[in-house]
Amino acid sequence: MKLSFSIAKRFLTYSKGQTILIMLGIAIGISVQIFIGLLIQGLQDSLIQRTIGQSPHITIVSESKGASFQIEDALFTSLTKDDRLIHVGKTADGAVFALTANEDESALLRGFSDETATIYDLENSLLDGRMADTANEVILGKGLATNLNVDLNETITLQTILGDTVDVKVVGIFDLGVSAVNDSWIVSQSELTQELFNLGDAFTGIEMQVKDVFAADTIAASLEPSVDSDLKVVNWKAQNESLLSGLNGQSISTYMIQLFVLISVILGISSVLAITVLQKSRQIGILKAMGINDSQASLIFIFQGLILGILGGILGVGLGVGLLAMFTTFAKNPDGTALIPITYDATFIAFSGSVAVISALLASVIPARKSKKLSPIEVIRNG
Amino acid sequence: MANILELQHIDKIYGTSIKTHVLHDVNLSFEEGSFNSIIGQSGSGKSTLLNILGTLDKPTNGKVVLNGKDVSTLKSKELASLRNETIGFIFQFHYLLPEFTAIQNILLPNRIKNAKVSKETMDRALELIDFVGLSAVKDNPANKMSGGQQQRTAIARALINNPRIILADEPTGNLDSDTAEQIYKLMRDINKKYNTTFIIITHDQQIAQKTDRIVEIKDGKILLDLRK
Ligand SMILES: Nc1ncnc2c1ncn2[C@@H]1O[C@H](COP(=O)(O)OP(=O)(O)O)[C@@H](O)[C@H]1O
Ligand SMILES: [Mg+2]
Numbered sequence: 075m076k077l078s079f080s081i082a083k084r085f086l087t088y089s090k091g092q093t094i095l096i097m098l099g100i101a102i103g104i105s106v107q108i109f110i111g112l113l114i115q116g117l118q119d120s121l122i123q124r125t126i127g128q129s130p131h132i133t134i135v136s137e138s139k140g141a142s143f144q145i146e147d148a149l150f151t152s153l154t155k156d157d158r159l160i161h162v163g164k165t166a167d168g169a170v171f172a173l174t175a176n177e178d179e180s181a182l183l184r185g186f187s188d189e190t191a192t193i194y195d196l197e198n199s200l201l202d203g204r205m206a207d208t209a210n211e212v213i214l215g216k217g218l219a220t221n222l223n224v225d226l227n228e229t230i231t232l233q234t235i236l237g238d239t240v241d242v243k244v245v246g247i248f249d250l251g252v253s254a255v256n257d258s259w260i261v262s263q264s265e266l267t268q269e270l271f272n273l274g275d276a277f278t279g280i281e282m283q284v285k286d287v288f289a290a291d292t293i294a295a296s297l298e299p300s301v302d303s304d305l306k307v308v309n310w311k312a313q314n315e316s317l318l319s320g321l322n323g324q325s326i327s328t329y330m331i332q333l334f335v336l337i338s339v340i341l342g343i344s345s346v347l348a349i350t351v352l353q354k355s356r357q358i359g360i361l362k363a364m365g366i367n368d369s370q371a372s373l374i375f376i377f378q379g380l381i382l383g384i385l386g387g388i389l390g391v392g393l394g395v396g397l398l399a400m401f402t403t404f405a406k407n408p409d410g411t412a413l414i415p416i417t418y419d420a421t422f423i424a425f426s427g428s429v430a431v432i433s434a435l436l437a438s439v440i441p442a443r444k445s446k447k448l449s450p451i452e453v454i455r456n457g
Numbered sequence: 458m459a460n461i462l463e464l465q466h467i468d469k470i471y472g473t474s475i476k477t478h479v480l481h482d483v484n485l486s487f488e489e490g491s492f493n494s495i496i497g498q499s500g501s502g503k504s505t506l507l508n509i510l511g512t513l514d515k516p517t518n519g520k521v522v523l524n525g526k527d528v529s530t531l532k533s534k535e536l537a538s539l540r541n542e543t544i545g546f547i548f549q550f551h552y553l554l555p556e557f558t559a560i561q562n563i564l565l566p567n568r569i570k571n572a573k574v575s576k577e578t579m580d581r582a583l584e585l586i587d588f589v590g591l592s593a594v595k596d597n598p599a600n601k602m603s604g605g606q607q608q609r610t611a612i613a614r615a616l617i618n619n620p621r622i623i624l625a626d627e628p629t630g631n632l633d634s635d636t637a638e639q640i641y642k643l644m645r646d647i648n649k650k651y652n653t654t655f656i657i658i659t660h661d662q663q664i665a666q667k668t669d670r671i672v673e674i675k676d677g678k679i680l681l682d683l684r685k
Binding site for chain 2: 087365
């Protein structure tokens with residue numbers, strides 16, 4: 075075993091140029107695998123973050139659109155205690171007209187709790203002013219504020235379809251990054267909506283975020299039995315099917331690329347190792363004449379594969395991570411943040427590194443078996 | 458004296474479709490510590506015979522008895538280790554491993570036998586390298602030595618495990634006559650000093666004359682078996 079290892083090492087150091095070439099081949103393959111894998115992962119993460127990062131992942135609403143319902147304490151407490159969920163907030167919403175002296179716009183009045191505001195990261199989305207602290211203060215989306223031509227601290231009137239009105243003070247203007255929202259949302263405390271629409275202590279929805287965004291559908295399904303039959307549990311995945319199938323297609327094509335890179339790495343290593351058996355057949359024949367046994371002879375090639383795989387893998391991980399670091403340094407948004415934020419997923423990197431080792435090992439099986447068949451007389455007879 | 462190596466009714470046929478019958482019912486035995494030569498024309502079957510003696514090749518019919526043991530009963534692993542411990546080979550071409558230095562080549566058979574090279578073995582290797590007159594070049598890569606030096610290294614390598622038999626196939630065929638003479642003297646000295654059995658194939662009549670026994674092969678049969 076030790077002898078086979080030291081012969082393997084010696085064979086590799088003797089033909090340095092060739093060894094470096096195979097190692098580079100493995101390293102480049104693995105670095106491409108890491109680069110593409112993590113880049114696509116980063117791309118998908120940031121796409122998902124942009125799509126659903128600042129919105130609820132699961133909402134519980136009435137089966138009849140916009141209707142209010144009583145939230146049982148037991149249900150709400152169990153939701154807040156569920157450790158798969160992060161923010162759970164009640165909302166009371168209703169359609170209103172927002173009126174000023176000269177303008178009127180239809181709008182959606184959203185009554186939030188503090189937790190709901192956290193889901194939307196509303197406080198950090200404020201362009202101007204502050205959050206609505208009382209039920210007669212509101213904040214407006216920036217589009218709506220422009221359309222109504224109102225400034226901070228001005229008063230606007232909200233009117234329901236039934237004609238009920240209330241005067242509220244604009245204390246802040248926000249930008250949630252989606253123009254449909256910016257153009258129509260008025261956000262306040264839920265008491266304002268409950269008062270205006272005579273809801274009593276009923277709400278129109280419960281919104282929440284989950285820790286593992288891709289588990290939103292299974293979590294939603296598990297919540298279903300504990301809510302009343304006239305309520306429904308909606309999750310983001312059901313509402314974003316086309317995005318998901320796009321991401322899925324992207325993942326599949328990434329796997330294909332990774333698979334082909336892998337195959338070419340294996341083919342490369344095995345063809346070079348197969349040539350080394352030919353190159354070293356003389357040496358193997360001599361060693362066998364001196365009494366090395368078949369398994370020791372095979373081990374020489376297995377060890378060569380292992381050494382090449384480990385060194386190539388380490389080099390490949392270094393190269394791949396280096397490429398990504400370079401990419402994130404140079405590919406930047408105008409504001410200086412990374413164009414595609416990369417997470418250096420240690421499991422994935424370790425997986426790619428072991429792929430190098432395993433494929434080099436697999437590739438060395440053929441030459442190892444070939445060396446078994448080599449007989450010393452062949453070498454001796456042919457000089 | 459006891460026979461260390463014995464051939465009983467050996468036939469060797471090469472090929473399956475086109476058959477070449479190379480050895481015909483050869484019976485031959487060698488005593489421990491003897492110094493033998495095998496002569497014969499090119500193509501008469503000398504190398505075939507030696508390779509069968511050395512368990513590198515298998516006879517088509519017949520038995521090879523090494524140290525009282527029928528080698529056909531051994532598994533390939535047992536055979537490899539028996540070869541490693543009891544037989545040293547010296548070929549016409551030196552067959553050193555170019556990846557290793559002279560001293561490392563000499564130690565290889567020992568590293569096949571024991572995972573670790575002991576202090577005693579190291580001393581023995583140095584003694585052998587001194588014996589074959591190569592102390593000055595012991596750390597040279599194998600391919601950075603002259604033909605004679607490489608052959609002498611190969612001899613030292615054949616001796617490192619203190620084998621009871623040395624098989625040599627035209628060991629001096631590639632060397633000038635002075636060097637050839639030295640190599641033979643060296644083998645004779647080893648034979649005397651360690652009581653090692655030698656079986657040497659040679660073309661050189663003069664050298665064959667100096668051995669204890671001359672076996673002449675012709676067309677795969679023993680033509681002459683001359684003991685002194
Ligand atoms: N592998 C082989 N296949 C077929 N014929 C062989 C093979 N090896 C040797 N021979 C033949 O066997 C005969 C004896 O060869 P060899 O033992 O090398 O003779 P020598 O060493 O006396 O010159 C030769 O005729 C040679 O051509
Ligand atoms: Mg010959």
